[in-house]
Amino acid sequence: MFEILVDAMSVFFTLSNVLAVALGLIIGIVIGAIPGLNVPMIVALLLPITFYMDPITGLSLLLGVYKGGTYGGSISAVLINTPGAPAAACTQLDGYPMALKGQGGKALQASIYGSVIGELIADILLIALATQIARFALKFGPNEKFSLVFFALVTIGVASGQNRLKGIAAGLIGLFIYSIGIEPISAASRFIFGNINFYGGIPFLPMLIGLFGVSEFFVQIEKKAVAGSKETVIPISKNREDNVISMKEFKANIWNILRSSFIGIGIGALPGSGSSISAYVAYGAARNASKDPDSFGQGALEGVIAPETANNATVGGALIPLLTLGIPGDAITAILLGVFLIHGIVPGPELFTKSADLVYPIFISLMVGNVLHLVIAQLGLKLFMKMIQISKAILFPIIIVLCIFGAYSVGTSMFDVYVMLFFGILGYIMKKLDIPTAPLLMGHILGSLFEKSLVQSLILSKGSIVPFFTRPISLFFLLLTVFFIFWSGFSSYLRKKKNARSR
Amino acid sequence: MKKILVLFVVLFMTAGLFAQGAAEAQTKTLDYPTKTIELIVPWGAGGRTDINARFFAAVAPKYLGQPMVVVNKAGGGSVIGGQYVAAAKPDGYTLIAMTPGTNVFPVLLGQAPYDTFDFIPLGQIGSGTMVIASNPKRPYQNVQELVAYAKANPGKVTYACVTLSGPQMGFLRWAEAAGITFSHVPVGNDNEAVEAALGGHVDIAMTSSIATILSHVNTGALNALLTFNEVRDPALPDMPTAVENGWNVIASPFTGIAGPKGMSDELVTFLRDVFMKVVEDPEFVDMVKKAGESYIPKNGEDFHKVWVNDYEGNKGIIERMGLLK
Numbered sequence: 001m002f003e004i005l006v007d008a009m010s011v012f013f014t015l016s017n018v019l020a021v022a023l024g025l026i027i028g029i030v031i032g033a034i035p036g037l038n039v040p041m042i043v044a045l046l047l048p049i050t051f052y053m054d055p056i057t058g059l060s061l062l063l064g065v066y067k068g069g070t071y072g073g074s075i076s077a078v079l080i081n082t083p084g085a086p087a088a089a090c091t092q093l094d095g096y097p098m099a100l101k102g103q104g105g106k107a108l109q110a111s112i113y114g115s116v117i118g119e120l121i122a123d124i125l126l127i128a129l130a131t132q133i134a135r136f137a138l139k140f141g142p143n144e145k146f147s148l149v150f151f152a153l154v155t156i157g158v159a160s161g162q163n164r165l166k167g168i169a170a171g172l173i174g175l176f177i178y179s180i181g182i183e184p185i186s187a188a189s190r191f192i193f194g195n196i197n198f199y200g201g202i203p204f205l206p207m208l209i210g211l212f213g214v215s216e217f218f219v220q221i222e223k224k225a226v227a228g229s230k231e232t233v234i235p236i237s238k239n240r241e242d243n244v245i246s247m248k249e250f251k252a253n254i255w256n257i258l259r260s261s262f263i264g265i266g267i268g269a270l271p272g273s274g275s276s277i278s279a280y281v282a283y284g285a286a287r288n289a290s291k292d293p294d295s296f297g298q299g300a301l302e303g304v305i306a307p308e309t310a311n312n313a314t315v316g317g318a319l320i321p322l323l324t325l326g327i328p329g330d331a332i333t334a335i336l337l338g339v340f341l342i343h344g345i346v347p348g349p350e351l352f353t354k355s356a357d358l359v360y361p362i363f364i365s366l367m368v369g370n371v372l373h374l375v376i377a378q379l380g381l382k383l384f385m386k387m388i389q390i391s392k393a394i395l396f397p398i399i400i401v402l403c404i405f406g407a408y409s410v411g412t413s414m415f416d417v418y419v420m421l422f423f424g425i426l427g428y429i430m431k432k433l434d435i436p437t438a439p440l441l442m443g444h445i446l447g448s449l450f451e452k453s454l455v456q457s458l459i460l461s462k463g464s465i466v467p468f469f470t471r472p473i474s475l476f477f478l479l480l481t482v483f484f485i486f487w488s489g490f491s492s493y494l495r496k497k498k499n500a501r502s503r
Numbered sequence: 504m505k506k507i508l509v510l511f512v513v514l515f516m517t518a519g520l521f522a523q524g525a526a527e528a529q530t531k532t533l534d535y536p537t538k539t540i541e542l543i544v545p546w547g548a549g550g551r552t553d554i555n556a557r558f559f560a561a562v563a564p565k566y567l568g569q570p571m572v573v574v575n576k577a578g579g580g581s582v583i584g585g586q587y588v589a590a591a592k593p594d595g596y597t598l599i600a601m602t603p604g605t606n607v608f609p610v611l612l613g614q615a616p617y618d619t620f621d622f623i624p625l626g627q628i629g630s631g632t633m634v635i636a637s638n639p640k641r642p643y644q645n646v647q648e649l650v651a652y653a654k655a656n657p658g659k660v661t662y663a664c665v666t667l668s669g670p671q672m673g674f675l676r677w678a679e680a681a682g683i684t685f686s687h688v689p690v691g692n693d694n695e696a697v698e699a700a701l702g703g704h705v706d707i708a709m710t711s712s713i714a715t716i717l718s719h720v721n722t723g724a725l726n727a728l729l730t731f732n733e734v735r736d737p738a739l740p741d742m743p744t745a746v747e748n749g750w751n752v753i754a755s756p757f758t759g760i761a762g763p764k765g766m767s768d769e770l771v772t773f774l775r776d777v778f779m780k781v782v783e784d785p786e787f788v789d790m791v792k793k794a795g796e797s798y799i800p801k802n803g804e805d806f807h808k809v810w811v812n813d814y815e816g817n818k819g820i821i822e823r824m825g826l827l828k
Contacts, residue, residue: 044548044575048557141704182580185689187612187667196586196616199579199609271698272691325701326718327694335549341714342554344793348718411578448691456688460661460704 008360020057021369024064032072035082035213036403039069040331055343060365074111079388082216087275087311089438090283094303102235105243107304112377114309121261122316123366134324137269142456143467147477149450155284156439158488166435174443197415206407206416207423213403214424220396264310268317271329275311282310533769536569543599545584547577555758556600562787566780581605582615589617593765601761603669626778627759627806629797631712632736633673636725638703646728653683663688663696664709672817673731673754674709680750711756713738775803
């Protein structure tokens, strides 16, 4: 194993490969951080360019974009309350409150460390145990997937904290929005009203851009236009403790980081899920494990570390089924599969025997990417902290233009722009009513897996629900769900009692 | 000052309009192409249709003298891109990467605002091989054993494939010919079908291309049972086709290039000629084969026959099975 890796190093370490990784990371971070522009789009744009590159260079570039983009969304989530990528929807919950407290620098540091460590653990597991993990992931049939999705949906309630009912309501709206289009079971049309644009369902990226980018634009307009309301200024603290993570804080979060990493890898390794789901589940788990769950949503450091670690760990996790089974798990890995094929590399069980000369250098590229990620993100941090000092009157008009551009470019269709606008207005109304928007996104993402796995399970068991309880992995997740609900209720009961006594 | 500026803009735009008109007039005498040609891919970037289209667009300028750009018009299950080209001006500047997923099924299922033959085929690049693969732990190792087992246990064998897709239609046509009933487990795409069969959650998977299962077959994780192309697939040369086994079922998940109906005969002849030059170009052949894509080039007339055959075959099974509720 080590010999192979050493050989691979000598193949990988050329100036162009290292530069490709660095360039990919920079592009990914910037695109991820800009609301409106998104990683699947940029990967698709870069795809034809990689035609003319050496396969290792081309893939290094795109894997760098994938990593950087998954992290980059957190920057705008923390600093302007507008996640630039779906994976960062959850980071916003505590990242932005931290920024309002003047701890934006610390939140971004937490995001960097979480992302890089999560990525590192995931990459090591990918290199060492990919085949074994993939084999285990195959045990997840429809029953297991349903129970897992059920568990993930419950974490929406838990993660919403004090806002539980509103969070669940938003999740249900998301499930409803998912149900528009041609459903996957019998190909019947739902809520289409004869409009062909709805056949493929509500397009995901325009919805995302509207919900997070455009809605915040409306919020900012209101602050400018309505007399008496003031523009929110993110305070920049000069205190060291507001800008860096202390050793003590890091030690207190070691379990959180490890737990979130494994959640991220596990969920990433299951095709059909993805980084937004893992971020949410990790957030819910961190909240449940926390000594002070009520601080979540008010700017808890753990609440930034958990989703950021998990979503980047998912990148490595998602490469496991892609490389070992040839099965992509999300939109970006689906494009990556195409890139591998274009370069004559066929991902699957024979990859390590037939294309070992290319796979191991790519592994090295992932590891080098981790180191460069740390360096580049640290350098970028100072720049991004400066950028929020730009007046919102300049920043947000730029963002809205990019949002429209981003929504249009996905399918080169005006319909997508209208979808974006609709969700911008919906997101604005939800913000006004204090309904969290991230659960809506979760509902939409989970809807497909939820429906498909339920129907598949019932077809296979001829309508019986017994297998949900007799299959061990499925039972495990159902029990975990029960424990989660019970524990979050019980612990808040205990705290109330304790508070009453201390008074 | 402002007025002058506005005047300039108006003048400029009017000139632009005239230029446009001039370009159109020239097309009539087949002074084509004089500008960039758009190749619409009605799916997202990175998929199989997209890969084929990008290869085509990379080589085509050599024979056209003008650039060709790939535009992804995804959405609506590819109907939106289809409709865009069906409604485009038939001047040869808007072409489409054509598959049954855009051109045959949405029409048959009443989901498309256009007709199957609102397009003029220019040529076929390739046609993937639909394949049935089974989990090797099942009590059948080849298609004869599967048929015997399924006949003895009607409805017991489960198969995973995308609902009302090319593979399901092909599968149903075969099941009808063989006189067997199976239980369908709907999945979202080919990869999910393969995943379910690999994990043993379903008995067999039906997918639209050999590429999705080939490495699993080579490592023994899946058994390939039957293919549905006209000829054997070069990747699995020992695997007989349905026709060779005596079931008259040919299903062709073709990938080709087409233009909107109404293109002049000269234009169609010219484009079909260019098409053949592109697909026979060694650079193109090399790219397609390296990517593991199917390479079965056919000229416009032959492609048209494949297309009609696919349409008729699938129309028949949809009507007989009462799949349209």
